[in-house]
Amino acid sequence: MDETAPQKGTVTQRAIERIKTMIGEGRLEPGQRLPTERDLAVQLGISRSSMREAIRALTVLGVLEARHGSGIYVTQLEAGDLLETFGVVADLSRGPRLVELLEVRRVLESTATALAAARITPDQLAEVEKHLTAMNATEDPEVILAHDLAFHREISTAAGNETMAAILDGLSSRTFRARVWRGYQEEGAFARTRREHAAIHRALVARDPEAARAAAAAHVGEVEQWLRAQIES
Numbered sequence: 001m002d003e004t005a006p007q008k009g010t011v012t013q014r015a016i017e018r019i020k021t022m023i024g025e026g027r028l029e030p031g032q033r034l035p036t037e038r039d040l041a042v043q044l045g046i047s048r049s050s051m052r053e054a055i056r057a058l059t060v061l062g063v064l065e066a067r068h069g070s071g072i073y074v075t076q077l078e079a080g081d082l083l084e085t086f087g088v089v090a091d092l093s094r095g096p097r098l099v100e101l102l103e104v105r106r107v108l109e110s111t112a113t114a115l116a117a118a119r120i121t122p123d124q125l126a127e128v129e130k131h132l133t134a135m136n137a138t139e140d141p142e143v144i145l146a147h148d149l150a151f152h153r154e155i156s157t158a159a160g161n162e163t164m165a166a167i168l169d170g171l172s173s174r175t176f177r178a179r180v181w182r183g184y185q186e187e188g189a190f191a192r193t194r195r196e197h198a199a200i201h202r203a204l205v206a207r208d209p210e211a212a213r214a215a216a217a218a219h220v221g222e223v224e225q226w227l228r229a230q231i232e233s
Helices: 006-022 037-044 048-060 085-092 097-118 123-135 142-156 164-173 174-187 190-205 209-232
Strands: 064-067 071-074
Touching: 006 085, 037 064, 037 142, 048 097, 064 097, 071 164, 097 142, 097 190, 097 209, 123 190, 142 174, 142 190, 164 174, 190 209
Parallel strands: none
Antiparallel strands: 064 071
């Protein structure tokens, strides 16, 4: 039994890669129904049990979806669906790994904010301002958290890159941000973070990509430094 387990895992992984290749080469299109489990197993020369595990794994990853009574289909392969696991990583990570995630977020968010400064529409800018105003009008950390998430999400959407927005959405999970906001509340740092949000907003209004990049990098950098200090203490 122990000797066959690694081999089974290898066969399942091979089945996963074969299905991904079929999708990547266009032999299976988004929204298309897969052949039956039995036919696909025969086609790829893989056991039905390994094929079943491969389909299950790709379903969890958002590549495939099971429709009750209809079969297994390729999803629309939207970035947001395929990158949901980033949120799980952010929610479960602790200590130095969280700092690493913030480093990644700092790079991507500064880039997204710079792109947004060049591309944001008047309606999107009005939404950003609405959330900034709401953050400034309350001391309730839950309300601030909700508008903080919406503020940054609106900006990443305005950047016009769905894949980047999906990654940032995962890296900026509500659970992780709630932990940061609780720490900020204890240290009385709301005023500072409000100034940082205001600087980002001013850069967007001015449609100044470099100022927007710098403001966003400084904002995430402050969170990163705060978290490093928490870990070291």
